[in-house]
Amino acid sequence: MTIDALEPHPLVRLLGKPSADFTGADLVHAIEQLGLRQVNLRYVGGDGRLKTVAFCINSREHLVEVLTRGERVDGSSVFPGTDTANSDVYIVPRHRTAFLNPFGERSSLDVLCSFYDEAGKPLPYAREQIVRRAAEALTQETGMTLEAFGELEYYLVDQPERIYPVEEERGYQESGPFSKGERVREQVLGHLSTMGVQLKYAHGEVGNILENDRQLVQHEIELQPVPLEQAADNLVLAKWVVREVAYSHGLEATFAPLVSSKGAGNGLHIHSRLVQDGASTIVGEEGINDVGRRLIAGYLSAAMALTAFGNTAPTSYLRFTGGDESPEGICWGMKDRTGLVRVPLAWGGGVLSGMFAHANPGSTEPVPEPAIHPQTVEFRLGDGSADVHLLLAGMAVAAKRGLSDPDSLELAERLSTTNHDDFEQLPASREESADALEAERGLFEADGVFPGALIDAVLVGLRDTEDATVDGGPAQDEEAREELIRRHWHVG
Structure with a gap:
């Protein structure tokens, strides 16, 4: 070939x-x-x-x-x-x-x-085998394949610079010399692409944080949709490469959910779509269709329990309650960045040809159609502490329920931000996350996807009381909060 x-x-x-x-x-x-x-x-x-x-x-x-x-x-x-x-x-x-x-x-x-x-x-308890079983169980029941990719956010930590200093919370897609760490980001892209990791783009993210003795500059790498097992491996490889390249430059990289008492934390938003016979099944002529809504309902129905895999650090729950576009309510919306699930723009309705013609007057080039429609569903739950293989496996389990549950469309309608704004909140601590997982453990253990012993181990880890974040714990004490952030600095 x-x-x-x-x-x-x-x-x-x-x-x-x-x-x-x-x-x-x-x-x-x-x-x-x-x-x-x-x-x-x-x-x-x-x-x-x-x-x-x-x-x-x-x-x-x-x-x-x-x-x-x-x-x-x-x-x-x-x-x-x-x-x-x-x-x-x-x-x-x-x-x-x-x-x-x-x-x-x-x-x-x-x-x-x-x-x-x-x-x-x-x-049974190996990460890649759990993802494989989850993906196979979904395909066996529905005939569809779940494809996914992550938006990987991270901070580079260095001494403050006198020349072209960064401006706090002004890093979004900033260019050099105002963007710090651009060379690191470009080297990461180059290495990942030659390793076979399919990438979309990379850019500076919002988070610029200035402290007395250091500056923290946030970056993001967005990958391309691939089958679930490969998507999980790609995220692990991406984290490894980011750390190696940063280390070679004498910099520290962190994916921690919270890195400071001020500024944005690191999310890990997961985009997904369902594919069958080489075509997306979640989108129709009018945009997101009933299959897509069932997929969304599945994610939302299991969201409380999925925090056990997607939000493993105590600081994850401080991030939930800290704002800065971090999700709290279990809801979804079109292009809405406040919900737990978002349906982003995807060049639907024939708008691309019109934009291309306006941007390139007189051009007669044809506008190619992608092999698979680019529409995705963005699940905004995870952060940099996520156990990505378990999170993606859990999403496949939740998707399977959403696609098979006859009440899914009603649930999607009820949890849409277009209807009201009073929704159930995500857990406020790892203890609450553990309670949610324990209540739903039968869902994840079905089809032999998650071994019971692994669920037990996750529950024990979440219920470690040393890092409590509620009821007068570090969430209320600034010094203890900072110590907690440092303790969970190198997660994932």
């Missing part, structure tokens, strides 16, 4: 095939052609972060073995609560995820892995 001349993934160009078709033999060929001497097997741990096992290539036979057999690792060190007496698990490479590592002392080929137990069966 012909590879697009602008394809940024060097392995795709070298092998002449899309990454979805990569084989072990392809990766061996690429390593030989590029003269690589190291392979890194990567996986997502129980804390949601990217882990690494590095292999020095000793021979072709050894390379084939690593790329085929994978390795065994100590599951009790990867997943808290695992029995240490029976903790060996396998990690097996998924060849389609391979990329060239842009960091490290030696050039290497990296591959994401999946977990399996001693019998060779998918490890």
Whole structure:
């Protein structure tokens, strides 16, 4: 097949095939052609972060073995609560995820892995397996595939600058030299695109915060819609790359839900759409259709419980009550940035051709139609502390309920911001989030998607009383609030 001349993934160009078709033999060929001497097997741990096992290539036979057999690792060190007496698990490479590592002392080929137990069966509590089961259960019942992508917000922390100083809360899509960290952002884009992560754009975000000894400048990367498992992996890779590039510049990057007593926190809004036979099923000639409304109803119906996966830090709940476009009410609206779910503009109604003609007088170029309609539903619940694999799996579970529940359309109508403005509020603490998850745990455990033991572990973590944020806790005490923010600085 012909590879697009602008394809940024060097392995795709070298092998002449899309990454979805990569084989072990392809990766061996690429390593030989590029003269690589190291392979890194990567996986997502129980804390949601990217882990690494590095292999020095000793021979072709050894390379084939690593790329085929994978390795065994100590599951009790990867997943808290695992029995240490029976903790060996396998990690097996998924060849389609391979990329060239842009960091490290030696050039290497990296591959994401999946977990399996001693019998060779998918490890039930591994993050990537939970997402896969959730996506498969949705497709099996509805025939539709849930695609998603995230808006990843983060802050770069540095000393204040005297030249072109930043202005507080004036960072939205700012350009250099007023935008600080623009080079970091561009390097992140370059690395992610060559790793096969499909991107939409990156820009400066609103949050510019000036303190006595530092400045915090907010940025955002928006990805492209892909199937759920890939969307989760892409967000983990994006966080890793942001941190690596920032570190190389002597800067600190944080995805914390709250970074200061003033200014915006870091959200993680997730866009999604349902696709069947190569077409979007959530939009019609008049915009969002009944399938889209059922999808929205599913998200809203499970929103309280989904905070357990999307808002894991105590500071998440301080952010909820702090305003700055953070959602509080469980509702939705068209283009409305105050609701928990938003239906953004999507070039509907034939407006694109008119805008293009006005912006380019005399042009006779045809205006191409996208392969899949770009309309998405934006779920504004998550923040930088989210366990992204569990959040996306939970969204698939909620979507499945919304699509099958006969009362979904009535629920969507009732929770629309066009009808009233008095809606149920999101949890005010991790304790309340835990209560909501416990009440809904049957929804997530259905079809074997979420193991009961994992739900138990999430509940225990949420009910840790050390970081209480209500009833006179750090939410009311400025010094304790700042200490809480620092304690949960490097989340996700």
